[in-house]
Amino acid sequence: EDQVTQSPEALRLQEGESSSLNCSYTVSGLRGLFWYRQDPGKGPEFLFTLYSAGEEKEKERLKATLTKKESFLHITAPKPEDSATYLCAVQPLIKAAGNKLTFGGGTRVLVKP
Amino acid sequence: DAMVIQNPRYQVTQFGKPVTLSCSQTLNHNVMYWYQQKSSQAPKLLFHYYDKDFNNEADTPDNFQSRRPNTSFCFLDIRSPGLGDAAMYLCATSRDLTGGGYTFGSGTRLTVV
Numbered sequence: 001e002d003q004v005t006q007s008p009e010a011l012r013l014q015e016g017e018s019s020s021l022n023c024s025y026t027v028s029g030l031r032g033l034f035w036y037r038q039d040p041g042k043g044p045e046f047l048f049t050l051y052s053a054g055e056e057k058e059k060e061r062l063k064a065t066l067t068k069k070e071s072f073l074h075i076t077a078p079k080p081e082d083s084a085t086y087l088c089a090v091q092p093l094i095k096a097a098g099n100k101l102t103f104g105g106g107t108r109v110l111v112k113p
Numbered sequence: 114d115a116m117v118i119q120n121p122r123y124q125v126t127q128f129g130k131p132v133t134l135s136c137s138q139t140l141n142h143n144v145m146y147w148y149q150q151k152s153s154q155a156p157k158l159l160f161h162y163y164d165k166d167f168n169n170e171a172d173t174p175d176n177f178q179s180r181r182p183n184t185s186f187c188f189l190d191i192r193s194p195g196l197g198d199a200a201m202y203l204c205a206t207s208r209d210l211t212g213g214g215y216t217f218g219s220g221t222r223l224t225v226v
Contacts, residue, residue, distance in 0.1 A: 004155070009153075031212050032212060032213070032214070034214045036217075041201075041220070041222065042219050042220060043117075043119075043203050043205075043217035043218050043219045043220045044156070044203070044215075044217045045217070046214050046215075046216070046217075049213075049214055087155070087156070091212065091214075099144060099161075099207050099209070099210045099211070099212065099213070100158060100161075101158075101214070101215060102158075103155040103156045103157075104155055105153070105154060105155045106153075106155065108153075
């Protein structure tokens with residue numbers, strides 16, 4: 001069974017204090033690993049897809065990296081508007097699983113001014 | 114803009130009283146998903162439709178049903194809501210089953226009283 005574990009569960013940062021979020025996964029062949037941002041009371045918003053170890057993607061202050069066992073979401077010089085829950089999800093290669101995404105529990109990030 | 118729309122945003126229902134949540138999409142995607150997300154937990158897949166083909170997750174309670182009358186609309190029916198069914202219900206779409214991420218709606222927050 002596919003499993004995704006995110007750490008830490010919560011992260012409090014001062015504005016400008018860079019940090020990293022971890023997503024550890026076990027999956028029977030990885031088709032893709034996804035990062036989403038979720039604001040309170042809203043649906044997840046797509047950030048990145050990573051497909052193979054060594055791949056990196058960047059968007060503004062966010063950078064996602066991927067290894068064979070984990071992914072990191074680096075937040076550089078965060079601003080208060082980066083406060084949100086960040087969700088990681090994996091999609092298996094197995095055709096029978098369809099397009100199913102298995103999510104981790106998320107990391108709640110609070111950036112204080 | 115093409116999008117996924119969920120109605121209502123907030124729904125209050127009585128214990129045991131049937132309730133229906135609605136999702137519509139203008140993306141013309143073939144696959145529609147329903148996820149349940151309880152407070153501070155990972156979204157959990159309930160079922161999905163690939164076109165008119167319904168796929169239920171093994172651990173989805175019988176209390177939960179779904180209908181997809183056409184490509185654009187999908188409904189989640191909870192036949193006899195219990196207090197444990199209070200959650201955010203997320204609708205998502207994807208183009209097909211060959212990979213790629215989802216587009217999520219804003220969710221419906223269900224309260225059971």
